[in-house]
Amino acid sequence: MIILGIETSCDETGVAILKIKEKESKIEILANELFSQAKLHAKYGGVYPTLAKREHKKNLPVLLKRAIEKANPKKIDLLAVTVGPGLDPCLWEGINFAKEFAKKEKISIVPVNHIEAHILINFLSNLNFNLFPTICLIVSGGHTQLILMKKIGNYKILGETRDDAAGECLDKVARLLGLGYPGGPAIEKIASLKLQASRFKIHLPRPMINQKNFDFSFSGLKTAVLYDFKNKSEKERKSKEYKVAMAREVQQAVIDVLIEKTLRAAKIFKVKAIVFGGGVMANKQLRKQLVERIEKETPKVEYFIPEPKYCTDNGVMVAIAGFFHKKRKIKNFEKIKAEANLKVSVPL
Numbered sequence: 289m290i291i292l293g294i295e296t297s298c299d300e301t302g303v304a305i306l307k308i309k310e311k312e313s314k315i316e317i318l319a320n321e322l323f324s325q326a327k328l329h330a331k332y333g334g335v336y337p338t339l340a341k342r343e344h345k346k347n348l349p350v351l352l353k354r355a356i357e358k359a360n361p362k363k364i365d366l367l368a369v370t371v372g373p374g375l376d377p378c379l380w381e382g383i384n385f386a387k388e389f390a391k392k393e394k395i396s397i398v399p400v401n402h403i404e405a406h407i408l409i410n411f412l413s414n415l416n417f418n419l420f421p422t423i424c425l426i427v428s429g430g431h432t433q434l435i436l437m438k439k440i441g442n443y444k445i446l447g448e449t450r451d452d453a454a455g456e457c458l459d460k461v462a463r464l465l466g467l468g469y470p471g472g473p474a475i476e477k478i479a480s481l482k483l484q485a486s487r488f489k490i491h492l493p494r495p496m497i498n499q500k501n502f503d504f505s506f507s508g509l510k511t512a513v514l515y516d517f518k519n520k521s522e523k524e525r526k527s528k529e530y531k532v533a534m535a536r537e538v539q540q541a542v543i544d545v546l547i548e549k550t551l552r553a554a555k556i557f558k559v560k561a562i563v564f565g566g567g568v569m570a571n572k573q574l575r576k577q578l579v580e581r582i583e584k585e586t587p588k589v590e591y592f593i594p595e596p597k598y599c600t601d602n603g604v605m606v607a608i609a610g611f612f613h614k615k616r617k618i619k620n621f622e623k624i625k626a627e628a629n630l631k632v633s634v635p636l
C-alpha cells in the first residue's frame with residue numbers, strides 16, 4: 289500500500305510517501321521531503337507560531353508536488369496527518385491541507401499522534417517488532433517523556449518534564465551564549481571543538497537525577513547556567529573557552545539525567561527493548577553514551593535509535609504511524625481536528 293504522511297506540528301514541514309509491502313514486511317521510502325524553518329525562526333530564538341503557520345501553507349503544496357514527482361505512485365491509498373500535540377495553528381494548516389487532498393483523491397485519513405510517530409519510526413526496518421514491554425524516551429523541543437509501551441497503541445506515560453523540555457533548555461542556553469537557534473545542534477557543535485577550556489571549571493546540577501520517579505526538570509539547569517553567566521566578566525562570557533566549557537557541561541548534564549532515568553525505568557519494568565526519538569536524540573554524545581551504558585548495564589535489553597534525520601520531525605514517521613493504525617482511518621473528515629495537547633496515552 290502507498291501511504292502519504294504529512295507533518296506540520298512545529299517548525300518542520302514534512303511530506304513523505306512510503307510503499308509498504310505488508311506480506312514481505314518491507315517499507316520503501318519513495319519520497320521524503322522536508323523544509324526546516326529553523327533559520328527563519330532564528331531571530332526570535334524559538335518558534336514563532338504565526339510565521340510557522342504561514343510557512344507551512346507556502347511549503348506544503350511545493351513539497352507534495354515534489355514528493356509525487358519523485359515517488360510517481362499509481363495511486364495513494366491512505367493519508368496520515370499529525371493532529372497533535374503541537375502548535376494549534378500549525379497543526380490546522382497540515383490537517384486542512386490533508387483534508388483537501390484526500391477529498392480530491394477520494395481517500396481516507398488516519399489522524400496521527402506526533403509523539404507516537406516519534407516512537408513508531410523505530411520500526412521502520414522492523415515492522416514485526418514484538419519486544420514488549422518497551423521503554424520509549426522521547427526528547428524534543430516540546431517534550432521530554434518516558435513512556436512504557438505494552439504494545440503498539442498502548443502507552444503509559446511514566447514521567448515527563450515538569451517545566452522545560454530538554455531541547456528547550458538547550459535552545460535557551462544557546463540563546464544566552466549567543467550560539468543561535470536551534471540550540472541543540474549549536475551546543476553540540478561548539479562542545480565538540482578541539483579546544484582546551486579547562487580554565488573554566490563549571491559544575492551544573494543534574495536535576496532530579498536521584499529521585500525515584502521518572503519525571504524531569506530542566507528549567508533549574510537553565511537558571512544555573514544564567515547564574516554562572518552573570519558571575520562572569522563581559523570578557524569571559526564572550527570568550528570561546530567559556531562558551532565551549534558551558535556547552536560541554538550543559539550537554540553532559542542533560543545527557544546524565546536522560547540516561548540515568550531511562551536505564552532505571554528499563555530495569556524496574558524489566559523491559560525487552562528501549563526505543564528513542566525526538567530532535568535531541570540526534571545528539572552524537574547522547575547517542576554514544578547511551579549505547580555504552582545500555583550495553584554495560586542492561587546488556588540483554590535491545591535498543592533502537594533512529595538515524596539522526598528521523599529523530600527530528602519528518603513526514604516518514606507520520607506515514608509509518610498511519611500504517612500501524614490504518615484501521616483507524618476516517619472518511620468523515622469533520623471529525624478530524626487539531627489537538628494541541630494530545631497525550632500519547634489517550635488513543636485517538
Ligand code: KG4
Nearest residue numbers: 428429430455470472567568570571600601
Ligand atoms: O523533535 P523536534 O525536531 O521538534 C519538536 O517536536 O520539538 O526537536 C527539536 C529539538 C530542538 O530543541 C533542538 O535544539 C533539538 O531538538 N536538537 C538537538 C539536536 N538536534 C536537534 N539537541 C541536541 N543535539 C542535537 N544534535
Ligand code: ZN
Nearest residue numbers: 428566567601
Ligand atoms: Zn517532534
